[in-house]
Amino acid sequence: MLVDLVIRRSVLTLIVVLVARVAFAQAGPTVLPGQFEFAGSWAPIGTEDVQNDSVPVDYLGLALTDEGRTRALSYDESQKSMVERQCQGWGASYAVLGPFGLRISRQSDPTTNRLVSYTIDPWEDWNGMTIWMDGRPRPSEHALHTQAGFTTGRWEGGVLAARTTHMQVGFIRKTGVPLSDQATIDWRFFRHDNVLTVLMVARDPVYLVEPEIISKGFRLSQTPLDFRDPCVPGYEGREPGDPVPHFAADENPFVDEFVKLYNLPREAVLGYRETLYPEYRKKIKDTYVPPPPCTADCGVAGNFVRRRGPTP
Amino acid sequence: MRRKLLAIVVVMFAAFCVPASVHAQRARDVAPIDLTGYWVSYVTENWRYRMVTPAKGEYRRIPVSPAGVPIINAWDPVADTRAGNQCKSYGAAAIMNVPGRLHITWQDADTLRVDTDAGTQTRLFRFTARTSSSAAKPTWQGESAARWEQVPAPEKGGSLRVVTSNMRPGYLRKNGVPYSERATVSEHVDVTSLPDGGGELLLVTTVVEDPVYLNAPYITSPHFKREPDGSKWEPTPCSSTW
Numbered sequence: 001m002l003v004d005l006v007i008r009r010s011v012l013t014l015i016v017v018l019v020a021r022v023a024f025a026q027a028g029p030t031v032l033p034g035q036f037e038f039a040g041s042w043a044p045i046g047t048e049d050v051q052n053d054s055v056p057v058d059y060l061g062l063a064l065t066d067e068g069r070t071r072a073l074s075y076d077e078s079q080k081s082m083v084e085r086q087c088q089g090w091g092a093s094y095a096v097l098g099p100f101g102l103r104i105s106r107q108s109d110p111t112t113n114r115l116v117s118y119t120i121d122p123w124e125d126w127n128g129m130t131i132w133m134d135g136r137p138r139p140s141e142h143a144l145h146t147q148a149g150f151t152t153g154r155w156e157g158g159v160l161a162a163r164t165t166h167m168q169v170g171f172i173r174k175t176g177v178p179l180s181d182q183a184t185i186d187w188r189f190f191r192h193d194n195v196l197t198v199l200m201v202a203r204d205p206v207y208l209v210e211p212e213i214i215s216k217g218f219r220l221s222q223t224p225l226d227f228r229d230p231c232v233p234g235y236e237g238r239e240p241g242d243p244v245p246h247f248a249a250d251e252n253p254f255v256d257e258f259v260k261l262y263n264l265p266r267e268a269v270l271g272y273r274e275t276l277y278p279e280y281r282k283k284i285k286d287t288y289v290p291p292p293p294c295t296a297d298c299g300v301a302g303n304f305v306r307r308r309g310p311t312p
Numbered sequence: 313m314r315r316k317l318l319a320i321v322v323v324m325f326a327a328f329c330v331p332a333s334v335h336a337q338r339a340r341d342v343a344p345i346d347l348t349g350y351w352v353s354y355v356t357e358n359w360r361y362r363m364v365t366p367a368k369g370e371y372r373r374i375p376v377s378p379a380g381v382p383i384i385n386a387w388d389p390v391a392d393t394r395a396g397n398q399c400k401s402y403g404a405a406a407i408m409n410v411p412g413r414l415h416i417t418w419q420d421a422d423t424l425r426v427d428t429d430a431g432t433q434t435r436l437f438r439f440t441a442r443t444s445s446s447a448a449k450p451t452w453q454g455e456s457a458a459r460w461e462q463v464p465a466p467e468k469g470g471s472l473r474v475v476t477s478n479m480r481p482g483y484l485r486k487n488g489v490p491y492s493e494r495a496t497v498s499e500h501v502d503v504t505s506l507p508d509g510g511g512e513l514l515l516v517t518t519v520v521e522d523p524v525y526l527n528a529p530y531i532t533s534p535h536f537k538r539e540p541d542g543s544k545w546e547p548t549p550c551s552s553t554w
Contacts, residue, residue, distance in 0.1 A: 034467040046373065047375070047531050048357045048373065048533065049373050061355060061356040157469020157470070158469050158470065158471070159469065163507075186506075186507045190517065192517055197502075197533050199515060201506060201507060203507065211510065212356060215357070215517075215534075215535055217533055262366075268359070276355050276356060277352065281364075281411050285554055293367055293368040298370045299372060299374075300376070
């Protein structure tokens, strides 16, 4: 009797173990929730370079239309010293192009506790972003366009997907590369462990030949990010009412500064489409001459050093 | 009756002892995302460090430890070529940032194969552990253990996680920024659709950790566009200088 009982229990145990083993043996799966914790403080990881040296004419990694290139070349960064423009800030794309981290909070309906939105807090020269998650409709195309634009989002297979429209005319680079009010930015937020990868896909029928795609990493911070005080305008040598600084597009004195600094091909610096693909590397293989050895600001500390020659 | 039950127990015990992979669904069959096909680098970031060879001695954006700086300053591509080390900048820690094309296929049901035309390298992402009794010799691409990370039903989607080690020492950049044989590479591979039928994008979030030549993880996220076929596939050998 006892032997029967032992055998029966053994059979049952083995069945349970085998079923569990087969069920969970699929190539070592890890089941993720359909959503991840998005709220929190995410510190920037500065290991990928988009803005390069912040020289005035740097459109590396962009595919510009002729109109976009012309408008960019007419930009004079002295515009930002005008009192009325000092705190103008930058548009939605600055979330990944700027040097700051992301401080994100979640807003819920107090009655139902359902998610309404996520908010990415503003920093000194960026207006932040609200991602509406409650399924509200997008405004009419004729509705007010703002610097931040209008953003809606949804969860898709473990990824937060969002889209920004209704942006006013702005920039996609601090070097004056424009983004029109017809532009759309799609976002994908991926979280793997404590790294948040933000993918930005900016499309602009006016100024971009191909989408500008940027992916930037952020690391979960154990302490809240603390942004600096808001921008306060001050006198920087330009009087109210002074002309807006600009260049004739074909007379920009900085057009070759970045080219000479690193022996870079001019068409790459000026944002031609072909320069984004591997074929271009082969094309310039026999003409490119590496710059002389680095002698200053060669390491991490040089990341935000502005390498400038004398003003032409 | 007893004998029958005993026989069942014996058979089931034997079945239990068979390696799990026999019972398991194969990685290829349960893939939550389709990585196979041709993909081309879309170089919108780190252009100056990827599309051209940077200046000797420059390592901006990489958290190099003090031990790495003398090696950076001693970079000699001619000596690398002479020593047969022209693939040092094509190792697993760097290859996804090298502009080029990927061809991803299933080598077998549990091994995903990634070929690169730049440097003609091959990476093997194994979903089952290797059964070799002795430690393998380090290679440029090392050994990569892979697993799917899936979102639970009814949602669809997921990600590929790959951890690579046992690599030969190599360069994170063409101009000799080093990683050591103790480095490990952790990658998450995601696929997402580009808006309005613009195709698909492959995103590789890469974390390189090296206790010798890095004092913090080096994190990059190169991305690739899907191509319809291999008509632009153009294998080129490794080069120390380009």
